[in-house]
Amino acid sequence: xxxxxxxxxxxxxxxxxxxxxxxxxxxxxxxxxxxxxxxxxxxxxxxxxxxxxxxxxxxxxxxxxxxxxxxxxxxxxxxxxxxxxxxxxxxxxxxxxxxxxxxxxxxxxxxxxxxxxxxxxxxxxxxxxxxxxxxxxxxxxxxxxxxxxxxxxxxxxxxxxxxxxxxxxx
Amino acid sequence: xxxxxxxxxxxxxxxxxxxxxxxxxxxxxxxxxxxxxxxxxxxxxxxxxxxxxxxxxxxxxxxxxxxxxxxxxxxxxxxxxxxxxxxxxxxxxxxxxxxxxxxxxxxxxxxxxxxxxxxxxxxxxxxxxxxxxxxxxxxxxxxxxxxxxxxxxxxxxxxxxxxxxxxxxxxxxxxxxxxxxxxxxxxxxxxxxxxxxxxxxxxxxxxxxxxxxxxxxxxxxxxxxxxxxxxxxxxxxxxxxxxxxxxxxxxxxxxxxxxxxxxxxxxxxxxxxxxxxxxxxxxxxxxxxxxxxxxxxxxxxxxxxxxxxxxxxxxxxxxxxxxxxxxxxxxxxxxxxxxxxxxxxxxxxxxxxxxxxxxxxxxxxxxxxxxxxxxxxxxxxxxxxxxxxxxxxxxxxxxx
Numbered sequence: 149x150x151x152x153x154x155x156x157x158x159x160x161x162x163x164x165x166x167x168x169x170x171x172x173x174x175x176x177x178x179x180x181x182x183x184x185x186x187x188x189x190x191x192x193x194x195x196x197x198x199x200x201x202x203x204x205x206x207x208x209x210x211x212x213x214x215x216x217x218x219x220x221x222x223x224x225x226x227x228x229x230x231x232x233x234x235x236x237x238x239x240x241x242x243x244x245x246x247x248x249x250x251x252x253x254x255x256x257x258x259x260x261x262x263x264x265x266x267x268x269x270x271x272x273x274x275x276x277x278x279x280x281x282x283x284x285x286x287x288x289x290x291x292x293x294x295x296x297x298x299x300x301x302x303x304x305x306x307x308x309x310x311x312x313x314x315x316x317x318x
Numbered sequence: 319x320x321x322x323x324x325x326x327x328x329x330x331x332x333x334x335x336x337x338x339x340x341x342x343x344x345x346x347x348x349x350x351x352x353x354x355x356x357x358x359x360x361x362x363x364x365x366x367x368x369x370x371x372x373x374x375x376x377x378x379x380x381x382x383x384x385x386x387x388x389x390x391x392x393x394x395x396x397x398x399x400x401x402x403x404x405x406x407x408x409x410x411x412x413x414x415x416x417x418x419x420x421x422x423x424x425x426x427x428x429x430x431x432x433x434x435x436x437x438x439x440x441x442x443x444x445x446x447x448x449x450x451x452x453x454x455x456x457x458x459x460x461x462x463x464x465x466x467x468x469x470x471x472x473x474x475x476x477x478x479x480x481x482x483x484x485x486x487x488x489x490x491x492x493x494x495x496x497x498x499x500x501x502x503x504x505x506x507x508x509x510x511x512x513x514x515x516x517x518x519x520x521x522x523x524x525x526x527x528x529x530x531x532x533x534x535x536x537x538x539x540x541x542x543x544x545x546x547x548x549x550x551x552x553x554x555x556x557x558x559x560x561x562x563x564x565x566x567x568x569x570x571x572x573x574x575x576x577x578x579x580x581x582x583x584x585x586x587x588x589x590x591x592x593x594x595x596x597x598x599x600x601x602x603x604x605x606x607x608x609x610x611x612x613x614x615x616x617x618x619x620x621x622x623x624x625x626x627x628x629x630x631x632x633x634x635x636x637x638x639x640x641x642x643x644x645x646x647x648x649x650x651x652x653x654x655x656x657x658x659x660x661x662x663x664x665x666x667x668x669x670x671x672x673x674x675x676x677x678x679x680x681x682x683x684x685x686x687x688x689x690x691x692x693x694x695x696x697x698x699x700x701x702x703x704x705x706x707x708x709x710x711x712x713x714x715x716x717x718x
Contacts, residue, residue: 173514175496176479214498214644216480217437233399234590234634235557235620271482271642273438274402276557276620277324277564286440 158196160185165200175201175211179218188222216271224259224266226304228252229283232269236279239291244280247294251301265304324406326564326581330531330551331411337458339530343421344464351425352378355529358537359549364393364485364522365592365616366691367548370529373519376509377426380517388428389518390419390471392526393490395436397482398593399638400618403553404523406565408435408442411527412449416473418526420463421533422519423471431473432513434490437480446475482642486690487520489644500646501690522616524553545571548609552617556581558590559623574613575604583621588628588706593618594635595695598628600706628707629714632700633661639696650693653684657700667714674712678704 164181168174178197183189189212198205212218230236230245249255252265259266275281278290282300289300343351356371382388392415396404407415419431435443450473453459463469481499483489488502491513512518528550532540540550548570554577557563561582568577574589583589588600591608592615599606599613606613622631636658645651660677663669669677681697688694704711 172496173494176493177476180477180479210498211496214481215478218479232634233638234594234631235400235563237630237634238558238620238622238626270438271480271638272397272399272401274396274405274436276400276402276555276618279557283438288441 154192157186157190157193161193161196161200165197170201172201172203175203175208176215176218179208179212183218187225189218189220191220222259222263222266223268225264226284227266227268229268229270229273230256231271231273231275231279231281231283233272233276233279235276236273236281239279240293241280243294244282244292244297247297248282251297265301324402324564325410326556326562327566327568329411329553329567331407331414331527334414334531334534336413337417339533340417340420340458340464342533343424344466344469348378348425348427351421351533354537355425355532358532358540359547360525360528360532360540361548361610362522363524363528363552363616365398365595365614367610367614370521370525373509373521374422374425376507377428377517377519380510382427382517383515386514386516387430388426388516389513390422390426390428390431390473391487391490391494391513391518391520392419392431392433392473392523393485393487393520394439394523395434395478395485395490396439396523397436397485397642398595398616398618399635400555400557400590400593400620401616402555402557403565403617405439405442407523407527407553408439408446412446413453414527414530415523416449416453416459418529419473420458420471421529422521422526424463424466424469426517426519428517428519429470429472431471432494433473433475434478434484434494435475436478436484440477443475443477450475481644482638483644483690483692486692489690490520491518498644500644501692503689524617544569545607545609545611547611552608554608554615554617554619556583556619556621558619558621559583559586559626560621568608571607571609573605573607574599577608577619578604578621581619581621585624586621587624587626588622590620590622590631590699591615591618592698593620594638594699595692597698598631598702598706602706627710628703629661629665629711632703633658633665635699636661636696639692643692643696647687647689647693649684649687650689650696653680653688653693654696656680657697661700664711665714669712671712674704 164178168177194208198208273281280292282289282292352374360370361367461470484493484499486501489499493499508518554566591613639654643650681701
């Protein structure tokens, strides 16, 4: 990691600790916001968070590895989480799963080579009356059909470009 | 804000005038509020069914440790497979939930409220923050709420991070404190030693909404609905093989058969009541009641049509528990993995009767020896499916 990047990460973490408070209770919100900005929680980031909160880095590692929505490695700019629950199963989830694998070119648990897409199972998205349900980052899709998968991926590709443009303009 | 058409019956919540519950509560003494909630025998709507009045009473009596405050926590970590009523309540009746939390704060003497929202529902957050901001502007949160001198209470939102076990109240508190979501030993109970060691009330989203209805309409009204031991209405999240999946309000005590008639689920082969941690009820027992004294549920009802393979269902549930066990205690960590292995053997047609007996005994051990509700209830689905569908699961010859 470049020194400039390290410095930025450190500054970000200090900012977050300032915002949420220098105590253990702030750990998860700090990690969540950090992940939003940096996509992952690296070993270095965990060390800095631990120093800032005055706890052992193993504690930070323990928490990061425990929760499904915190991640230590790149899972993709767009994380596709298909609901794996029985209700979505009854609604035809397995064909959607297959089509997602085909159209993204990756298997469940993998990330695409360009780092854009990740594919995972979710435990239950709470959309059981309108499955199969799919969560893409913060956006939820219901009654997904195999034919729609392609359009959802395209939508991500276009918003990804839009984000990049917005960031460049800002 | 996401609106999905999940509501299938009128809800009582719609007929209650906004803030009428809070207004009534502010005119009452603390003991009277708790008395009212206790008198109607409201039991926790998350599924465990603990009497809310008793919980509040214990928290009200508990002493605050130096320099702190009591807490009201709303458990919006709705992770039980097949449950989505809290999503609907938070989308459409968020004010009511916050009103209920404020009543709770008044009753037990808490100054801080926390809504613990599961990360899968993060898209609801902007809407919830908006509602909270409006309540602050309208003096329904903050200092001297409703003009009552010295009644200070505010609510903030904390996001979960993707862990089913955090729906268990002590695991939820661990998560709030920045730890792994590993359940604590009880006692001490959260009402005495909860968040930051302070007395803490943890109630389900739906429970808070009912509190508002009870104070607005009276305990007598609530008690007149349902059965003696399970009073009031309950929201049911219905999914699976039925004509009209969605959220329904029914009185507790309704039979499985009556419910199926109303949701277009006639001819079902079995119904899973209470989600992955609940019980599988076969067609021969559709006369059983959805109530705490019979088939208890947090509201999840999953309907299985005639063609469904019950072993596939069992496998889905066991995969869920293997994934979601926090790994802290052995019966749950190792037991769920063994049961899943067993289901896979059954599907391949490789499980001896003797081994199946051993698996059932293991299920019993898990129910007895696991530390929290997750491990104590995770064998339920497997055990009930084996019990009711033996003819279907033994001696399989088809490799699926």
